[in-house]
Amino acid sequence: MSKYSVIGTRVHRVDGPEKVTGSAKYTFDLTLPNMLYGKILRSPHPHAKILNIDTSKAEKLIGLKAIVTGKDTIGKKQGIWRRFPELCDEEILCRTKVRYIGDPVAAVAAIDEATAEEALDLIEVEYELLPAVFNPLEAITEEAPQIHEGVELNLNVNRHIEWGNVDDAWKDCDHVREDQFVCSSQAHMCMETHCALASFDYNNKLTVWTSTQSAYYIQALLADMLGIREGDIRVINPYTGGGFGSKFELDSAQFCAALLSQKIRRPVKIVLSREEEFTATKRRTPMYYFLKLGAKKDGTLLAKEVRVITEGGAYTGMGATALYLTGFFSSFPYKYPNYRYDGYRVYTNTEPTSAMRGFGAPQSTFVGESQLDMMAEELGIDPIEIRRKNGMTPNYVVPGQAFIQSCGLHECLDKIEEHIKQRGKLPPNHGIGIASYGFMSGGIFNWFDTSYAFSSAIIRINIDGKVDLFTGANEIGQGSNTTLSMICAEELGVKLDDIRIHSADTGICPADLGAWGSRETLMNGNAVKMAAADAKRQIMEFAAAKLGGNITYDMDIKDRWIHFVDRPERGISYFDVVKEAIRGKDGEVIIGRGHYTPHRKGMISPAYSFGVQAAEVAVDPETGKYKLVNVTTAHESGTVINPVGIEGQLEGAIMMAGGYGYCEDQPMDEGKILNPSIADYKLIRSLDMPETKILEIDTYEPEGPFGAKEAGEGLTNPTAGAIANAVYKAVGVRINTLPITPEKVFSALREKEAKKKKK
Amino acid sequence: MKKELKLTVNGQPYELYVDPKTLLVEALRNLLGLTGTKRGCNCSSCGACTVILNGMAVKSCSILAVQTNGAEVLTVEGLANGAELSPLQKAFLDHGSFQCGFCTPGMLMATTALLAENPKPTKEQIKEGIDGNICRCTGYNSIIRAVTAVVKGEYKEEK
Numbered sequence: 021m022s023k024y025s026v027i028g029t030r031v032h033r034v035d036g037p038e039k040v041t042g043s044a045k046y047t048f049d050l051t052l053p054n055m056l057y058g059k060i061l062r063s064p065h066p067h068a069k070i071l072n073i074d075t076s077k078a079e080k081l082i083g084l085k086a087i088v089t090g091k092d093t094i095g096k097k098q099g100i101w102r103r104f105p106e107l108c109d110e111e112i113l114c115r116t117k118v119r120y121i122g123d124p125v126a127a128v129a130a131i132d133e134a135t136a137e138e139a140l141d142l143i144e145v146e147y148e149l150l151p152a153v154f155n156p157l158e159a160i161t162e163e164a165p166q167i168h169e170g171v172e173l174n175l176n177v178n179r180h181i182e183w184g185n186v187d188d189a190w191k192d193c194d195h196v197r198e199d200q201f202v203c204s205s206q207a208h209m210c211m212e213t214h215c216a217l218a219s220f221d222y223n224n225k226l227t228v229w230t231s232t233q234s235a236y237y238i239q240a241l242l243a244d245m246l247g248i249r250e251g252d253i254r255v256i257n258p259y260t261g262g263g264f265g266s267k268f269e270l271d272s273a274q275f276c277a278a279l280l281s282q283k284i285r286r287p288v289k290i291v292l293s294r295e296e297e298f299t300a301t302k303r304r305t306p307m308y309y310f311l312k313l314g315a316k317k318d319g320t321l322l323a324k325e326v327r328v329i330t331e332g333g334a335y336t337g338m339g340a341t342a343l344y345l346t347g348f349f350s351s352f353p354y355k356y357p358n359y360r361y362d363g364y365r366v367y368t369n370t371e372p373t374s375a376m377r378g379f380g381a382p383q384s385t386f387v388g389e390s391q392l393d394m395m396a397e398e399l400g401i402d403p404i405e406i407r408r409k410n411g412m413t414p415n416y417v418v419p420g421q422a423f424i425q426s427c428g429l430h431e432c433l434d435k436i437e438e439h440i441k442q443r444g445k446l447p448p449n450h451g452i453g454i455a456s457y458g459f460m461s462g463g464i465f466n467w468f469d470t471s472y473a474f475s476s477a478i479i480r481i482n483i484d485g486k487v488d489l490f491t492g493a494n495e496i497g498q499g500s501n502t503t504l505s506m507i508c509a510e511e512l513g514v515k516l517d518d519i520r521i522h523s524a525d526t527g528i529c530p531a532d533l534g535a536w537g538s539r540e541t542l543m544n545g546n547a548v549k550m551a552a553a554d555a556k557r558q559i560m561e562f563a564a565a566k567l568g569g570n571i572t573y574d575m576d577i578k579d580r581w582i583h584f585v586d587r588p589e590r591g592i593s594y595f596d597v598v599k600e601a602i603r604g605k606d607g608e609v610i611i612g613r614g615h616y617t618p619h620r621k622g623m624i625s626p627a628y629s630f631g632v633q634a635a636e637v638a639v640d641p642e643t644g645k646y647k648l649v650n651v652t653t654a655h656e657s658g659t660v661i662n663p664v665g666i667e668g669q670l671e672g673a674i675m676m677a678g679g680y681g682y683c684e685d686q687p688m689d690e691g692k693i694l695n696p697s698i699a700d701y702k703l704i705r706s707l708d709m710p711e712t713k714i715l716e717i718d719t720y721e722p723e724g725p726f727g728a729k730e731a732g733e734g735l736t737n738p739t740a741g742a743i744a745n746a747v748y749k750a751v752g753v754r755i756n757t758l759p760i761t762p763e764k765v766f767s768a769l770r771e772k773e774a775k776k777k778k779k
Numbered sequence: 780m781k782k783e784l785k786l787t788v789n790g791q792p793y794e795l796y797v798d799p800k801t802l803l804v805e806a807l808r809n810l811l812g813l814t815g816t817k818r819g820c821n822c823s824s825c826g827a828c829t830v831i832l833n834g835m836a837v838k839s840c841s842i843l844a845v846q847t848n849g850a851e852v853l854t855v856e857g858l859a860n861g862a863e864l865s866p867l868q869k870a871f872l873d874h875g876s877f878q879c880g881f882c883t884p885g886m887l888m889a890t891t892a893l894l895a896e897n898p899k900p901t902k903e904q905i906k907e908g909i910d911g912n913i914c915r916c917t918g919y920n921s922i923i924r925a926v927t928a929v930v931k932g933e934y935k936e937e938k
Contacts, residue, residue: 042815
C-alpha cells in the first residue's frame with residue numbers, strides 16, 4: 021500500500037465540476053459594466069516605415085470611444101529577457117516601423133465589436149515599403165536588409181556551448197557523419213485565443229483579467245510599458261484555454277487593452293480573432309540544423325558538433341531561450357565526452373518565433389534521434405543498443421552545464437525493447453521507430469531579472485480547518501491547481517477536499533514565474549510543500565502540548581488525525597487542534613509560508629525527466645500516405661503526484677507532437693502565412709489519433725516534492741523523431757524536413773525507385 | 780432592423796429581438812449569458828460552439844440566430860439536472876477527459892447527441908462523432924474512454 025493518502029491517487033480535477041458544466045469562466049467569457057470592445061489594426065506589409073497615421077475619420081465614428089497609436093505609448097520596447105536591454109526590442113504598438121505582417125500599429129475601443137472593426141477601416145496609415153527578408157539563411161548575409169537598427173547581419177542572439185575537445189575527437193572516431201535537417205514551425209493553436217480585459221480606474225489602478233501562463237510576468241511587463249508601478253497593477257488569470265508556450269509574454273491584446281483603458285478610463289476587452297492568433301502572436305521556432313556525429317565501431321559516441329540557425333521572426337520574445345535550450349538538449353540524453361554547439365537566432369520579416377511546448381527540444385530530439393538511427397544503421401547496431409550504450413545514468417554530470425540526479429532512461433529502454441518484442445513480426449510496410457528524450461523540470465535561468473523567489477506559496481488555515489492555498493502558479497489546463505492541492509493536502513495530512521486553491525492573481529497570491537518550462541510541479545510543488553510544512557509545525561506545537569508523550573515519539577498528521585507515528589490510535593482530531601491553536605494564538609489564523617529557488621543545480625534545471633517512445637506507422641507505398649498506428653511511451657517523472665494528469669499530458673503531447681511530425685505547418689509566401697484558419701491548418705483530429713500506451717517507470721527525484729519532477733513538456737520531444745525513424749523502418753525512406761507529410765514520403769519513394777531502376 | 784426570435788433554450792422559452800446577422804453562438808453567449816458555449820474559430824472547424832438544436836449537434840457559429848425560430852436548443856448548461864451531473868459529465872470527470880476545458884462544452888454536446896442518436900456506438904463511431912471537435916490538450920483518447928464507459932452502462936442516469 022502506498023505510504024501516501026492523496027498523492028498517486030486517481031482524483032477528479034479540482035476545476036473539474038466547473039469545466040464539465042460550462043460554469044468555468046475564462047477571460048473570453050468576462051464582461052464588466054460600461055465595458056468597451058477593442059480591436060487592433062495591423063500592418064499588411066512585412067517591412068515598412070510608418071510615415072503617418074491619420075485617425076481623424078475614425079474619430080468621427082459614432083460609438084468609437086478611443087484610439088491609440090505608438091504616439092500614445094511612453095516609447096519603451098519590451099522583452100522578456102530584461103537583463104539584456106538590447107533584446108527588449110518590441111514596441112507592440114509600432115511607432116516608426118513595422119517588421120512583419122501583423123505588427124500592430126493602432127488600437128481602438130468602441131461600444132461593440134462591429135463599430136471597432138469599422139473604425140479600423142477608417143484609420144489611414146501611410147507606409148513606405150522596405151525590402152524584406154524571410155529566410156534566416158538569407159537574412160544573415162551582407163545583402164539582406166537590416167530589420168532592427170544597429171543589428172548587423174540581423175543576428176539577434178548567438179549561443180555557444182562546449183565541453184571536451186571536439187576537433188581532436190574526430191580522429192578517434194571510426195565513423196563520422198554529417199547531416200542536415202530542417203524543423204518547421206508550428207502554431208500553438210490554443211482553443212482560447214489571446215484575450216484580455218483591462219480596467220484602469222480613477223485611482224490610477226489597473227486590473228487585467230487575461231488568458232496567460234504567467235500573471236506575474238504580465239504585471240511586471242505592463243508596469244514597464246505603461247510606466248507605472250507593479251503594485252498598481254493587478255493581473256488575474258481566470259481559467260485559461262490552453263497556453264503551450266504562447267501566453268507568457270506580454271501580448272498585443274493585453275497591452276492595447278490596458279493602454280486604451282488608461283486613456284478612456286473604461287474597461288476594455290480585446291479578444292484576438294483566430295486569424296490574428298495564427299498570424300500575429302508567436303509560434304514554434306523553425307530551425308536549420310547542421311549536425312556532425314562521430315562514433316567508435318562499437319557504437320560509443322565520441323563527439324557531436326551542432327550548428328543551428330533559427331528563424332527569429334521580427335522580435336526576440338522567448339526565442340533566445342529556445343536557441344539556448346535546443347543547443348543544450350541536442351546533447352540529450354547521451355553522454356558525449358566532446359560536444360560543441362553554436363546557435364544563431366536571426367531576425368526575419370516574419371511572425372516572431374518563441375517558446376512552444378518542448379522549447380527547442382522537440383527540434384533537437386527530431387534531428388538527433390534521426391541521425392542516431394542513421395549512425396546505428398551505418399554501424400550495424402540495433403537502435404535500442406546504441407542508446408543503451410550512450411544513455412545518461414543517475415548522478416551524471418553534463419560538463420559545465422548540469423547535474424542529473426534521478427534518471428530512469430535505461431529502464432525505459434528495457435520496457436520499450438520488451439514492447440517491440442511483444443509486438444512481434446510486423447505486417448508489411450509497418451515500421452516501429454524509437455526516440456529517447458529528456459527534459460528539464462523548470463529553468464534555473466533568470467533572464468527576466470526578478471528578485472522574487474521562482475515560486476512561492478502561502479497557506480492559511482481557518483478556524484474550521486479548511487485550508488486556503490495561495491500560489492502564483494498558473495492553471496492553464498495542465499492541472500497545476502489539482503497537483504498543488506494534492507501536494508498541500510498530503511503534506512498537511514488532510515483531505516483534498518479540505519484545500520481551496522487561489523492561483524495566479526497578483527493581488528492576493530505571492531509571485532511565481534508561471535507555467536512554462538515544465539516548472540510548476542517541481543518548483544511550485546516545493547514551495548507549497550514548504551508552506552504546508554510550516555503550517556503543520558505550528559499545529560504540531562499545540563497538538564504536542566495537548567497529547568503529552570515522550571519527546572522521542574514522532575508525531576504526524578494523516579487523514580485529519582494527529583497521532584504518534586508508532587501508536588496511531590493515540591491521537592487527536594486535526595479540526596480540534598486547529599480550533600484551539602487559533603484560539604491560543606489570540607485568534608490569529610495559521611499562516612504557512614514557502615518558497616523555492618533552485619541553487620547549486622548547474623545552469624539549466626534542478627531535475628530532468630527521461631523517456632523512450634516507440635511509434636508504429638503503416639505506410640501505403642503507392643501514395644506515401646501513412647497512419648500512426650500506435651505510440652507507446654516508457655516514461656519516468658519521479659514520484660507520480662497526479663496519475664490522471666500524467667496520462668492526459670502524455671496523450672495530449674502525442675496529439676501535439678505527432679502533429680508536429682506528421683502534418684502541422686505554417687507555409688508562407690513573402691512573409692504571409694497561407695493557412696491562418698483552423699479549416700486550413702491541419703492537425704490531428706480524433707480519427708487520426710493513434711492508440712497510446714504508457715509504461716510508467718518508478719524513479720525518485722531528491723530535488724522534487726515527494727520525489728516528483730516534470731511530466732508536461734518533455735513528452736512533446738520524442739514523437740517527430742520516432743515517426744521519422746518509423747517511416748524509415750517501414751519503407752526505407754529518410755525524411756529530414758518536418759513535417760513528414762505523405763507528399764514527402766511519396767516523393768522520396770519515387771526517388772528511391774528511380775535510383776533502383778538506374779542501377 | 781432587429782427581428783423577433785422565439786426559441787427554447789435548456790427548457791426555458793425566450794423571446795428576443797436580434798440583429799439578423801447575429802449568430803446563434805452570439806445570441807446564446809451575449810444575449811442569454813450562456814457563456815458555457817465557446818467560440819474557437821467562427822468557421823465551424825473547431826467544434827467549441829457545438830450545441831444541440833432540435834436533437835442534432837450543430838456548430839452554433841454557423842447558424843444565424845433567426846434561423847432557430849421555434850427551435851429547441853440544448854447547451855452545456857442544460858446537461859446537469861440541478862446538482863446531478865449527466866452520465867457523460869460524470870464520465871468526463873472520472874476519466875480526466877479535459878484539461879483546459881475550453882473544448883469540453885462542445886465535446887459534451889457532440890457526444891450527448893451521438894449517444895441520443897446511437898446509444899451503442901463502436902469505438903470508431905465515437906471517434907467519428909467527435910472528429911469535428913478539436914481538443915488541443917487531451918489527445919482525445921480519454922474522451923473516447925469516457926464515452927465508452929457510458930456506453931457500457933457504467934453511469935446510470937438518475938431521474
